[in-house]
Amino acid sequence: MSVHPNKASQPHAELAQQFNKDEDRVNWHDETLWWIRQKRDKAAWSVPEWEWLRQTASDIKAHVLSNMHDLLTQFEAQALANGASVHWAADAAEHNAIVHRILQENKVQQIVKSKSMLTEECGLNEYLHEHGIDVVDTDLGERIVQLAGETPSHIVLPCIHWKKEEIGELFHQHLHTPKGNADPQYLTGAARIHLREKFLTRNVAITGVNFAIAETGEVVVCTNEGNADMGTHLADVHIACMGIEKLIPQRQHLGVFTRLLARSATGQPITTYTSHFRKPAPGRQLHIVLVDNGRSRQLGREAFRNSLKCIRCGACMNTCPVYRRSGGHSYKYAISGPIGSILAPNLDMRKHADLPFASTLCGSCTNVCPVKIDIHEQLYQWRQELYKEGLAPKGKAVSMKMAGWLLGKPALYRLAGKAARTVLRLSPFVVKNSLNPWYKQREMPAPPKQSFSEWYAKNKKA
Amino acid sequence: MSSRSKILAQVKANQPATVALPDLELPAHAAQWDALQKFVETLSGIGGRVIRILPGEDATATILQAFDDNSNILNVSATVQGFQALPDAAFEEPAMLQNVDIALMDAAFGVAENGAVWVMEAQYKLRALPFICQHLAVLLPLQSLLPNMHAAYQQVQAMGQYDFGVFIAGPSKTADIEQSLVLGAHGPKTMTVFLLP
Ligand code: SF4
Numbered sequence: 001m002s003v004h005p006n007k008a009s010q011p012h013a014e015l016a017q018q019f020n021k022d023e024d025r026v027n028w029h030d031e032t033l034w035w036i037r038q039k040r041d042k043a044a045w046s047v048p049e050w051e052w053l054r055q056t057a058s059d060i061k062a063h064v065l066s067n068m069h070d071l072l073t074q075f076e077a078q079a080l081a082n083g084a085s086v087h088w089a090a091d092a093a094e095h096n097a098i099v100h101r102i103l104q105e106n107k108v109q110q111i112v113k114s115k116s117m118l119t120e121e122c123g124l125n126e127y128l129h130e131h132g133i134d135v136v137d138t139d140l141g142e143r144i145v146q147l148a149g150e151t152p153s154h155i156v157l158p159c160i161h162w163k164k165e166e167i168g169e170l171f172h173q174h175l176h177t178p179k180g181n182a183d184p185q186y187l188t189g190a191a192r193i194h195l196r197e198k199f200l201t202r203n204v205a206i207t208g209v210n211f212a213i214a215e216t217g218e219v220v221v222c223t224n225e226g227n228a229d230m231g232t233h234l235a236d237v238h239i240a241c242m243g244i245e246k247l248i249p250q251r252q253h254l255g256v257f258t259r260l261l262a263r264s265a266t267g268q269p270i271t272t273y274t275s276h277f278r279k280p281a282p283g284r285q286l287h288i289v290l291v292d293n294g295r296s297r298q299l300g301r302e303a304f305r306n307s308l309k310c311i312r313c314g315a316c317m318n319t320c321p322v323y324r325r326s327g328g329h330s331y332k333y334a335i336s337g338p339i340g341s342i343l344a345p346n347l348d349m350r351k352h353a354d355l356p357f358a359s360t361l362c363g364s365c366t367n368v369c370p371v372k373i374d375i376h377e378q379l380y381q382w383r384q385e386l387y388k389e390g391l392a393p394k395g396k397a398v399s400m401k402m403a404g405w406l407l408g409k410p411a412l413y414r415l416a417g418k419a420a421r422t423v424l425r426l427s428p429f430v431v432k433n434s435l436n437p438w439y440k441q442r443e444m445p446a447p448p449k450q451s452f453s454e455w456y457a458k459n460k461k462a
Numbered sequence: 463m464s465s466r467s468k469i470l471a472q473v474k475a476n477q478p479a480t481v482a483l484p485d486l487e488l489p490a491h492a493a494q495w496d497a498l499q500k501f502v503e504t505l506s507g508i509g510g511r512v513i514r515i516l517p518g519e520d521a522t523a524t525i526l527q528a529f530d531d532n533s534n535i536l537n538v539s540a541t542v543q544g545f546q547a548l549p550d551a552a553f554e555e556p557a558m559l560q561n562v563d564i565a566l567m568d569a570a571f572g573v574a575e576n577g578a579v580w581v582m583e584a585q586y587k588l589r590a591l592p593f594i595c596q597h598l599a600v601l602l603p604l605q606s607l608l609p610n611m612h613a614a615y616q617q618v619q620a621m622g623q624y625d626f627g628v629f630i631a632g633p634s635k636t637a638d639i640e641q642s643l644v645l646g647a648h649g650p651k652t653m654t655v656f657l658l659p
Contacts, residue, residue: 032641047575049492059484066481069474088466140647141638157638164640184642195648200557226593226634226649233590234556244469251619252486255612258629259575269504269576270611270631273593273649279625281589282553292469300476 016326039267058372061309071214078217084286092122114228116208120334138227153328156314205231209242218278222271245308260370264313309371316365338365353391356382497574497607505577508632533563556590565595571606578631598650
C-alpha cells in the first residue's frame with residue numbers, strides 16, 4: 001500500500017486499479033470520505049447565509065488575485081515592521097534552501113513541523129533529510145505516514161487510508177506500544193507522549209499558513225490538535241512557509257474564511273485553534289517564507305487562475321467519486337483529488353497529464369468548494385489544453401472510461417451507486433451538468449430507492 | 463534579479479484587471495441565535511464544558527469545585543485572585559510548564575456560532591500557556607458573547623493591536639485514527655469556560 005507519490009511512475013488509472021484490488025478496503029475508504037462529506041453538508045446547511053459566505057469568499061479571493069502585487073508588498077512591509085523576517089522563494093528548491101539556511105544559522109539539526117501542504121509540495125522533508133536534519137511531523141496523521149515512510153494521501157486527513165490495526169502495529173514497532181492494541185484513544189495518548197518530548201526539546205518549528213493578512217502582516221494557522229502552537233511557542237525560531245496566494249487583504253475578511261474552512265473540511269464549526277501570529281515573542285524569531293513555485297504563472301493562465309483561490313479544505317476530495325475510490329496516492333502529487341489535478345499540471349504538464357482525466361466531471365467538487373472554484377470546468381479545460389499539446393492519454397473518451405470504471409463494474413457499482421443516489425436526491429443538478437459526458441450521452445435515470453445489488457442481497461437471504 | 467523582484471514582476475504582469483472587494487454586510491436571512499444558548503450548546507457539542515457563575519456566587523469556590531482536589535491551578539486571570547502565579551522563569555523556559563494541570567485565564571469574548579473564545583497573549587502573559595497545560599480554564603463575561611465571526615473580528619479590531627491572539631474552541635482533538643474523535647491531542651485534554659455574570 002505504500003506509494004511514494006513523487007516516485008510512482010504509473011498513470012493514475014493504473015494506481016487506482018491497484019488500490020481497487022482490495023475491495024473491502026476501497027469500500028471502507030469510500031464510505032469514510034462520504035461520511036465526512038455528509039458532515040460538511042450538515043454544517044453548511046446549519047448556516048442560512050452559506051451561499052453568501054461562499055460568494056463573498058470567492059470575491060475576496062478574486063480581488064486578491066487581481067491585486068496580488070500590492071498586497072504582497074504591503075504584507076511584507078507590515079511583517080517587517082512587526083519584527084518578522086521575510087524571505088522570497090521562486091521555486092521549491094529555493095524554498096528548501098532558505099529553510100535549510102535558517103537552520104544552519106541557528107545551528108539546529110532537529111526540528112518539529114506542523115502540517116503544511118506547501119512543504120509537501122516542495123519536498124522539504126526529503127531535502128532536509130538528505131542534509132542531515134531530523135524533521136518530526138507533529139500532526140498525528142502526518143506522523144503516522146512519516147513513520148511508515150509515506151506521504152499524506154489527503155491534505156486534511158493525511159492517513160485516511162490507514163486502518164487502526166495497522167497504526168497499532170506501526171506504533172508497536174516505533175513507539176513500543178503493546179502489540180495488538182489498536183484503540184484510537186490509547187494510540188493517540190501514546191503519540192501525545194512521544195510528540196510532547198519533541199515539542200519540549202526542539203528549538204525550531206516549521207508551520208504552514210492558512211491565511212496571511214496584508215493589512216497587519218500577521219499569519220494565521222488553524223489546527224485541531226494544537227501541534228502548531230505547541231511547536232512554535234516552545235521553540236526559539238518559527239518558520240512559517242506559505243504560497244503567495246494565501247494572502248487576504250484585511251483581518252475582517254477572516255470573519256468569512258474562518259466560517260467556511262472547518263465546516264467545509266470536517267463539518268466542525270471552527271478549528272479548535274485559530275492562531276494569529278503578528279509579532280515574534282520577545283527574544284525569538286519569526287521567519288515567513290513566501291513561495292511562488294508556479295503560482296505567478298498560474299495567475300496568468302486565465303482558465304486556471306481561479307484555482308489559486310483554494311483554501312485547502314479538502315471538501316472536493318471527500319466528495320469526489322474518483323478520489324474516494326482511487327486513494328490520494330494514485331495522484332502522485334502532494335495535493336491530490338480534483339484541485340490537485342488542476343494544480344499539478346501547471347507545474348509539470350507532461351508528468352501530470354493523466355490527472356485531469358481522473359474525473360467523471362460530475363461537478364460535485366465545484367458544488368462543495370467554499371471559494372466557488374469552477375473545478376470541474378477547469379479539469380475540462382485542462383483536457384483541451386492537453387489534447388492540443390498532444391499530451392492527452394491515448395484512447396478516445398477517456399472521461400467516459402472513468403465513468404465506466406466507476407459505474408460499470410458490478411463490484412464497484414454498489415457503492416458508487418449508493419453515492420450517486422444520494423447526490424441525485426440531494427442536488428440533481430450536480431450530475432446533470434453539461435460537462436458530464438455520461439449525462440451528455442443520455443438522461444440520468446431517476447435514482448432507485450434501493451440499488452439492485454442491495455435488493456439482490458436482501459432477497460437472496462429471504 | 464532577486465527572487466523577490468522576479469516574483470513581483472511576474473505577478474504584476476500576470477494579475478488581471480482590479481476586481482473590487484465585496485461588501486461584508488451580512489444578508490437579511492443570516493442566522494440569528496440566542497447567544498447564550500447557542501454558545502453553550504456549541505461548545506458542549508465540541509467537547510467543552512460550560513459552568514455558569516451566578517451573581518453573588520464565590521467564583522473561586524466554584525472553580526475549585528470544578529476540578530480534582532489534587533490539581534495544581536496556575537492563575538493568570540485578572541478577574542479572580544489566588545491559586546499559583548506564573549513563575550518568571552517560565553518566560554525563559556516555557557517547557558517548565560508541562561506539568562501545569564490547569565491554566566486559568568481571562569478571555570476577551572466568546573462567539574456563539576462556534577463556541578470559540580478569543581484570548582490574547584497580553585492578557586495571559588505567556589504564549590505557550592493555553593496549549594501546554596493539561597486542562598484549560600477560561601473566565602468569560604456573559605455579556606461578551608458575540609453572535610458570529612464577523613462580529614468577532616470587529617471586536618478584535620476595536621480592542622487594539624496584539625502580538626499573538628488565538629480563538630480556542632474546546633479541548634485539543636484529533637480524529638486521525640479511523641476518524642474516531644479523541645479529545646486531548648497535543649494541547650489541553652479538557653476546556654472549561656466559566657461564564658461570569
Ligand atoms: S478546491 Fe475548493 S473544495 Fe477543493 S480543497 Fe480547495 S477550497 Fe477546498
